[in-house]
Amino acid sequence: MLKDILKILEDDARTNTKQIATMTGTPVGEVTKLVKQAEKDRLILKYKTIVNWDRIEDDQVWAIIEVKVTPEPEAGFDSIAGRIAQYGQVRSLYLASGTYDLLLVVMGKSERQVADFVSQNLAHIEGVQGTVTHFVLKRYKMDGEILEGGEGVKRQPVIL
Amino acid sequence: MSAGKIEESRKHLKILSERVNRLSPSGIRKFFDLLASLEGVISLGVGEPDYATPWHISEAAVQSLEKGYTMYTSNSGMPELREETARYLKEKYNIKYEPFVEILITVGVSEALDLAMRAILNPGDEVIMPDPHYVAYDSCVILAGGEPVMVPTSQKSNFEVDAGDIEARITDRTRAILIGYPANPTGAVMSREKLLAIAAVAKRHNLMVVSDEIYARLVYGVEHTCFAGLPGVKENTILLGGFSKAYAMTGWRIGYAVAPKEIIAAMTKIHQYTIMSAPTMAQVAAIEALKTGEADVVEMVEDYNRRRLIIVKGLNEIGMPCFEPKGAFYAFPSIVSTGMKSEEFSEKLLMEEKVAVVPGSAFGECGEGYVRCCYATSLAEIEEALTRMKRFVHKYKK
Numbered sequence: 200m201l202k203d204i205l206k207i208l209e210d211d212a213r214t215n216t217k218q219i220a221t222m223t224g225t226p227v228g229e230v231t232k233l234v235k236q237a238e239k240d241r242l243i244l245k246y247k248t249i250v251n252w253d254r255i256e257d258d259q260v261w262a263i264i265e266v267k268v269t270p271e272p273e274a275g276f277d278s279i280a281g282r283i284a285q286y287g288q289v290r291s292l293y294l295a296s297g298t299y300d301l302l303l304v305v306m307g308k309s310e311r312q313v314a315d316f317v318s319q320n321l322a323h324i325e326g327v328q329g330t331v332t333h334f335v336l337k338r339y340k341m342d343g344e345i346l347e348g349g350e351g352v353k354r355q356p357v358i359l
Numbered sequence: 360m361s362a363g364k365i366e367e368s369r370k371h372l373k374i375l376s377e378r379v380n381r382l383s384p385s386g387i388r389k390f391f392d393l394l395a396s397l398e399g400v401i402s403l404g405v406g407e408p409d410y411a412t413p414w415h416i417s418e419a420a421v422q423s424l425e426k427g428y429t430m431y432t433s434n435s436g437m438p439e440l441r442e443e444t445a446r447y448l449k450e451k452y453n454i455k456y457e458p459f460v461e462i463l464i465t466v467g468v469s470e471a472l473d474l475a476m477r478a479i480l481n482p483g484d485e486v487i488m489p490d491p492h493y494v495a496y497d498s499c500v501i502l503a504g505g506e507p508v509m510v511p512t513s514q515k516s517n518f519e520v521d522a523g524d525i526e527a528r529i530t531d532r533t534r535a536i537l538i539g540y541p542a543n544p545t546g547a548v549m550s551r552e553k554l555l556a557i558a559a560v561a562k563r564h565n566l567m568v569v570s571d572e573i574y575a576r577l578v579y580g581v582e583h584t585c586f587a588g589l590p591g592v593k594e595n596t597i598l599l600g601g602f603s604k605a606y607a608m609t610g611w612r613i614g615y616a617v618a619p620k621e622i623i624a625a626m627t628k629i630h631q632y633t634i635m636s637a638p639t640m641a642q643v644a645a646i647e648a649l650k651t652g653e654a655d656v657v658e659m660v661e662d663y664n665r666r667r668l669i670i671v672k673g674l675n676e677i678g679m680p681c682f683e684p685k686g687a688f689y690a691f692p693s694i695v696s697t698g699m700k701s702e703e704f705s706e707k708l709l710m711e712e713k714v715a716v717v718p719g720s721a722f723g724e725c726g727e728g729y730v731r732c733c734y735a736t737s738l739a740e741i742e743e744a745l746t747r748m749k750r751f752v753h754k755y756k757k
Contacts, residue, residue: 264641
């Protein structure tokens with residue numbers, strides 16, 4: 200049941216409690232309780248909107264940064280990752296297999312700002328051995344949503 | 360209409376065949392034209408999924424074009440598609456069909472239905488079907504020279520057709536029974552027991568049963584019973600199926616007919632002279648759908664179900680009583696509280712509240728008093744349509 204509720208909210212966070220109750224055949228009170236608990240347990244982290252900022256303003260710069268680090272004896276990668284995650288401009292952070300260790304998605308207002316983050320913040324963190332920064336040229340898909348195209352397709356208004 | 364115009368229209372009727380002239384004049388054409396002229400309409404009138412075809416299916420077709428698969432296929436359809444269809448029917452319903460003699464790939468179930476009727480009917484032969492029914496059923500029978508015979512169904516019996524009612528209408532001229540469950544426009548499904556009773560009638564009177572199961576995969580909380588899979592009835596069954604609804608592939612126009620080999624051979628004869636073969640790229644896409652599309656179907660059905668529950672509850676709450684449709688993607692609420700005929704209701708609702716529904720009368724006399732609401736549209740649109748319909752129903756409540 201909880202999984203069903205989470206799936207519905209993940210798809211559309213605006214689905215209200217009454218609608219979820221109808222969709223899952225669960226009493227409204229029960230849905231409210233489960234959602235509150237999921238929020239408390241941090242199963243639900245936040246309710247957000249996917250905005251296509253590219254269409255409104257151009258003062259956003261995104262970069263993907265590969266970071267090679269020396270794992271710490273006790274904490275491995277977690278401690279360094281935890282520190283990097285604290286920076287607001289780091290939008291996503293992953294530990295990855297391959298030629299580097301951490302993969303960051305970073306957002307800044309300018310290339311300068313991203314460059315400053317790499318040279319002044321990231322590079323100074325103990326254990327960081329090296330970085331490779333890829334500036335994003337264009338975003339095509341975010342969180343499962345294709346940003347452009349597709350909206351021109353219309354169904355016939357009535358089909359028997 | 361002026362006298363001159365009437366005269367002109369009569370002349371045209373003389374040019375046309377009697378069969379075509381017998382087809383019900385499309386009474387809701389006016390409604391369609393009206394709809395096309397309006398902006399900002401929420402349409403619950405669309406009889407197709409609101410999904411695009413899953414990309415891996417489209418990609419298979421794109422790749423086939425790149426590889427040069429642009430020629431005709433075998434009249435019967437690509438061997439691999441017929442094999443995959445046979446495998447699918449065996450896995451899903453445990454029915455064994457020979458892919459090369461008992462399966463024909465068609466241009467949607469629409470073509471398959473037309474072929475079936477033309478293959479089995481002689482002039483004047485009767486085909487018994489439930490009322491209301493999908494709009495093409497009676498027309499295809501008439502075009503094949505047959506006579507449609509209606510069995511009334513109603514909300515009281517969840518729009519399931521009763522075997523006894525069918526048997527009562529059997530005459531010397533009865534050739535076939537035509538059923539389509541899950542049903543368009545009602546969303547009704549048939550229980551296995553009721554289908555068994557129909558199978559018994561068909562066998563007792565040696566009738567063919569044409570079973571249109573295009574909505575087979577869209578069922579909610581119940582199992583679909585494939586008519587051909589009922590014991591001992593395979594020889595009497597022409598099973599029609601397709602990809603449009605389950606895989607969101609309406610525009611690809613691809614379906615199949617499955618039946619005893621003599622019937623498939625006859626249908627193939629007509630198909631080869633009129634169609635040649637179903638579109639090649641659509642056949643490639645259908646193979647991909649059967650091989651790897653199962654997860655997509657499951658996901659879409661879950662999503663339809665959520666919207667189904669919302670619309671059915673909503674309609675019942677706003678004074679449009681609606682039985683629980685367990686299949687397809689339609690709700691079929693009663694509009695009796697307004698005292699209006701379904702065409703009047705649909706037209707007024709469109710003009711006053713800009714919501715499009717399909718008048719039940721388009722689907723037969725027994726559809727009068729109901730409208731068809733398709734819930735394969737966004738949740739936000741469903742909720743807004745319910746709000747507008749509530750206002751409308753309250754205004755005209757008798």
